[in-house]
Amino acid sequence: MNDHFIEQGAVESTISQGQVIGEVGIFYESNRAVTLLAITPVTTWFLRRSAYHYGKGILKKRRISELKKLVACTALASLRPATLEKVADAATEEEFVKGTYIIRRGDVGRTFHIIKYGTVDITGFDGSVPSESDELLLECMSKGKYFGEKALQVNGAKQTFNAVAASDKVICLALEKRDFDRLIGRIPVESNFDELAEQSSPVLPLDPFMNLKLSELRKEMYLGSGTFGEVYLITSRRLGKMFALKQMRKDVIVERNEQRHIIREKEILQQCRSDFIVSLFRTFRDQKFVYLLLEVCLGRSLWSLLKYEQNFSDGRAKFYVGCLVEALDYLHMKEIVHRDIKLENLLLDERGYLKLTDFGFATIIKAGEKTWTFCGTPQYIAPEISRQEGHDVAVDFWSLGVLIFELLNGNCPFDAHSDDVIYQLTYAGIDAVPFPKSMNTSAIKLVKFLCEQNSNTRLGHFKNGVADVRNHQWFKDFDWSDLRNGNIQPEYVPNLKLDRRDHSGSSGAWSQNKSAKIELSGWDENF
Known part of the structure; x- marks a missing residue:
């Protein structure tokens, strides 16, 4: 035959x-x-195509249904339905025979496991001097329980326990760290074995800031200002750490009816745990202000750096764009759209790696849905926003294209003396923009694909999402794995002693803005 x-x-x-x-x-x-x-x-x-996709859809629905039943009585049940669907898609089944070590104490955390069938013994130490004879059975876990999440929530953290297959057969749903970070990020601690194992672990608890008080913080210098207040560099002597504290006036927030936006910014940041996004550690409030305690990045904003250097080399721009692509991939997997991608919102940490900040315009837009809010910075706003045609995740890809052009050339492709003229330029489109001859051909193509007028045919908006951007010719020799693991040496590493002089302000005890009015309406009770 x-x-x-x-x-x-x-x-x-x-x-x-x-x-x-x-x-x-x-x-x-x-x-x-x-x-x-x-x-x-x-x-x-x-097999007809229609029958294949129908069968594939049935299997997908079955996987989602099974996962929902498995986690129904756990903290994972609070995940958004769309997120659970993505977890079901990303997870793989792994089978173990009795006595197999699924996780070994001391290994770097790489995988999150949910038990689908069988039982798993969790063993570790009770805080006394560790030796094999001291190892205790901390918990016997069964169907629906999960383990391995804590070591994934702190980069480079090691497992503090062993997980051993206890029944003749164990089946787990396994989620790799990269997918865990994008889809789940943080889970409240449920198991007692975490507390026991942590007593002998050198790893910091996931939330060492829970008991931190505002009165403990010492203001070191002023970093910048925003619509509702200021940002300060602060220190905690007890923790021996520096932070950025975003202080926002409650009276101004209420006066401008922006309470919902501030609450949404806080809630979105609390969902995020990525190496390429500025972390929120905790929040405070008092009678005059609400506060966000943020990861500090003293390596300057990309805006100030580009202003000084005028433009970046192709390789250096590619590195910064790669960091931003990772941030956007993480956000979009969680159905979060940033809506204010620009140089000022991209900060460098002490290594020279880029982090995305300022989620004041961010929102959650489910797949297939749109929103009509007019927001963003004119030079980076996609045409569907200014036309108020309804927009979705595609607006971030438009801004990404604008940013790539700006990094390589030192100026925005759409810029003018007034917002109305800027919008007219965006309607004319990227094809009306002159590209310098010095610009890489593949970079030009990428910018044009990202700044496609029709959001439905914009690169990044197809079924493969951000993967289409990663796979573009401009990134042909770029090592995404090295980027995620922090193994790329940036061309520019901040000199923090010098860069700190860029921030005005002076050291001193913590003090409050005396012009702020007391605001006690209670909208901020969950801060």
């Missing part, structure tokens, strides 16, 4: 019993690339 492929009159290859042909046509709606000719009598089985 043999068939031949024939393409343009030539015999390309022969297939025989048991082989498969035509799978590309099922996966993707594409034309046949070859002709299949029977040279002997044959019997074939065939």
Whole structure:
């Protein structure tokens, strides 16, 4: 039983019993690339594309349903339905026989496990001097329980316990760290074994800031200002750490009716745990202000750096854009749209790596839905926002294209003396913008794909999402794995002693803005 492929009159290859042909046509709606000719009598089985996708949909719904039942009585049940669907898609089944170590104490955390079948023993130490004879059974976990999350929530953290298959067969749903970070991020501690194991662990607890008080913080210098207040560099002597404290006036927030936006900014930041996004550690409030205690990045903003250097080399721009792409991928997996991507909101940490900040315009937009809020910075606003046609995640990709152009050339492709003129330039489109001859051809193509007028055909908005940006020719030799692991050496590493002089202000005890009025309406009770 043999068939031949024939393409343009030539015999390309022969297939025989048991082989498969035509799978590309099922996966993707594409034309046949070859002709299949029977040279002997044959019997074939065939599967229509519609039947394949229907069956695939049934299996997906079954996986989602199983996952929801598994985690129904756990903290994971509070995840958004769309997020649970993505977890079900990303997780893989792993099977273990009795006595197999699923996790070993001391290993760097790489995988999160949910038990689908069987039982798992969690063993570790009770805080006394560790030795094999002191190891205790901390918990016997069964179907629906999960483990391994704590070491994933602190980069480079090591497991503080062993997880051993206790029944004859154990089946777990496994989620790799990268997918865990994007989809889940942080889970409240449920198991007692975490507390026992942590007593002998050198790893900091996930939330060492819970008992931190505002009165403990010492103001070191002024870092900048925003619509509702100021940002200060502060220190906690007890923790031996520096932070950025965003202090916002409650009276101004209420006067401008922005309470919902401030609450949403806090809630979105609390969901995020990424190496490429500024972390929120905790919040405070008093009679006049609400506060966000943030990760501090003293390596300057990309705006001040570009202003000083005028433009960046192709390789350096690619590194910064790569960091931003990782941040956007993380956010979009959580259905978060930033809506204010610009140089001022990109900060460098002490390593020279870029982090995205300022989530004042960020919102959650579910797949297939749109919102009509007019927001953003004019030079970076996608045309569908200014036209108020309804927008979604695609607006972040438009801003990304604008940013790439700016990093390589030192100026925005859409800029003018007034906002109205800027919007007219965006309507004219990226094809009306002159590109300098010095700009890399593949970078030009990427910018044009990202700044596509039609948001439905904009790069990043197809079914592969951010993966299409990563796979673009401009990133051909870029090592995304090295970027995520912090193994790329940036061309520019901040000199923090010098860069700190860029921030005005002076050291002194913590003090409050005396012009702020007392505001006691209670909208901030959850801060």
